[in-house]
Amino acid sequence: MATTFLYILSLTLLSLTSVSNACPPSERAALLAFKAALHEPYLGIFNSWKGADCCQNWYGISCDPETYRVADINLRGESEDPIFEKAHRTGYMTGSISPAICRLTRLSSLTIADWKGISGPIAPCISSLPFLRILDVIGNKLTGEIPADIGRLSRLTVLNVADNQITGTIPRSLSNLSSLMHLDLRNNSISGTIPGNFGKLRMLSRALLSRNKLIGPIPYSISYIYRLSDLDLSLNQLSGQIPASLGKMAVLATLNLDGNLISGPIPPTLISSGISILNLSRNAIEGYIPDAFGPRSYFMVMDLSHNNLRGRIPKSISAATFIGHLDVSHNHLCGPIPAGSPFDHLEASSFVYNDCLCGKPLTKRC
Numbered sequence: 589m590a591t592t593f594l595y596i597l598s599l600t601l602l603s604l605t606s607v608s609n610a611c612p613p614s615e616r617a618a619l620l621a622f623k624a625a626l627h628e629p630y631l632g633i634f635n636s637w638k639g640a641d642c643c644q645n646w647y648g649i650s651c652d653p654e655t656y657r658v659a660d661i662n663l664r665g666e667s668e669d670p671i672f673e674k675a676h677r678t679g680y681m682t683g684s685i686s687p688a689i690c691r692l693t694r695l696s697s698l699t700i701a702d703w704k705g706i707s708g709p710i711a712p713c714i715s716s717l718p719f720l721r722i723l724d725v726i727g728n729k730l731t732g733e734i735p736a737d738i739g740r741l742s743r744l745t746v747l748n749v750a751d752n753q754i755t756g757t758i759p760r761s762l763s764n765l766s767s768l769m770h771l772d773l774r775n776n777s778i779s780g781t782i783p784g785n786f787g788k789l790r791m792l793s794r795a796l797l798s799r800n801k802l803i804g805p806i807p808y809s810i811s812y813i814y815r816l817s818d819l820d821l822s823l824n825q826l827s828g829q830i831p832a833s834l835g836k837m838a839v840l841a842t843l844n845l846d847g848n849l850i851s852g853p854i855p856p857t858l859i860s861s862g863i864s865i866l867n868l869s870r871n872a873i874e875g876y877i878p879d880a881f882g883p884r885s886y887f888m889v890m891d892l893s894h895n896n897l898r899g900r901i902p903k904s905i906s907a908a909t910f911i912g913h914l915d916v917s918h919n920h921l922c923g924p925i926p927a928g929s930p931f932d933h934l935e936a937s938s939f940v941y942n943d944c945l946c947g948k949p950l951t952k953r954c
């Protein structure tokens with residue numbers, strides 16, 4: 589009786605330890621399938637991917653300490669890791685991201701960044717990984733579209749696909765990513781409009797969409813994103829007017845709308861907001877520079893160049909607390925350039941190519 593009990597007990601312990609002390613064979617197999625689809629010729633980062641336990645010393649892999657399930661894949665082609673210093677070079681990899689990673693159902697972060705040569709699509713099955721918090725594949729040659737049902741990733745905080753060759757549109761479901769804090773789609777070929785319900789991304793603090801092929805208006809709903817501090821929509825083909833509500837956002841500090849087809853006036857709210865980097869250059873913005881500067885106006889950068897602004901530079905601009913870099917060149921401005929401390933350090937290049945501006949620092953007297 590007692591021996592049977594002990595026998596059963598030891599069997600139970602044995603099976604417990606064998607499930608919980610190493611990564612499950614199925615996850616090891618998924619990682620090996622992932623590795624097989626990639627080719628990394630210079631550093632040998634996959635040399636450590638051997639042995640039964642993928643949780644033990646496999647480069648870039650970490651597991652949950654309790655469940656021994658694979659939790660993180662963290663492979664960066666530009667890093668301070670000794671493996672890079674030894675090789676005296678940054679990483680380079682070709683191949684593609686195998687859909688086998690979708691079998692790692694406890695995956696929390698997937699970072700495959702700056703390998704420059706990885707091509708192929710982001711497997712749509714990615715959106716079935718319920719624990720995924722970070723998806724960072726910046727700096728590769730990925731093609732195809734952002735998975736249509738990406739919005740299912742309710743825990744996703746970081747979505748970074750910048751510097752790839754992603755096409756298609758911003759999926760409508762993206763606005764369902766209620767945990768998303770950091771969205772970086774820069775430098776791809778994403779087309780279509782910014783979804784009207786973009787403002788549902790209530791946790792978003794950085795929205796970086798520059799260098800794509802986005803068209804249509806800037807959705808008014810963006811101004812509902814209370815935590816948004818950095819909005820970069822530059823170098824697209826956005827049109828319509830700048831929503832005045834952008835100037836009333838609580839923490840918006842950087843607003844880059846340069847290099848689009850935006851028309852209409854500059855909302856006065858932008859001038860007396862908390863925005864400190866404002867680039868509206870190279871659009872079709874018209875009307876006057878709002879006479880709305882005051883002590884709240886603190887600009888590291890205010891670039892209004894290459895638009896259709898006319899009239900005078902408003903006198904109130906002298907009341908701004910700080911204007912580090914101002915550029916109003918290539919417009920149709922006229923009249924005397926105001927004097928005052930925010931201006932004293934500016935050079936003529938900030939004011940050239942207007943209709944009839946005069947006074948310091950231009951050589952033309954009034």
Ligand SMILES: *[C@@H]1O[C@H](CO)[C@@H](O)[C@H](O)[C@H]1NC(C)=O
Pocket residue numbers: 728729751752753775
């Ligand atoms: C944009 O991405 C391409 C790769 O798709 C890269 O070669 C290029 O340097 C990137 N440009 C910028 C300005 O980041």
Ligand SMILES: *[C@@H]1O[C@H](CO)[C@@H](O)[C@H](O)[C@H]1NC(C)=O
Pocket residue numbers: 739760761762764
């Ligand atoms: C967003 O989530 C809601 C609620 O879960 C769902 O009804 C809707 O279909 C989702 N939208 C998209 C475009 O996936």
Ligand SMILES: *[C@@H]1O[C@H](CO)[C@@H](O)[C@H](O)[C@H]1NC(C)=O
Pocket residue numbers: 822823846847867868869870889891913
């Ligand atoms: C503003 O945007 C324009 C056009 O994209 C760019 O050339 C310029 O360098 C930007 N200005 C500043 C101060 O960064």
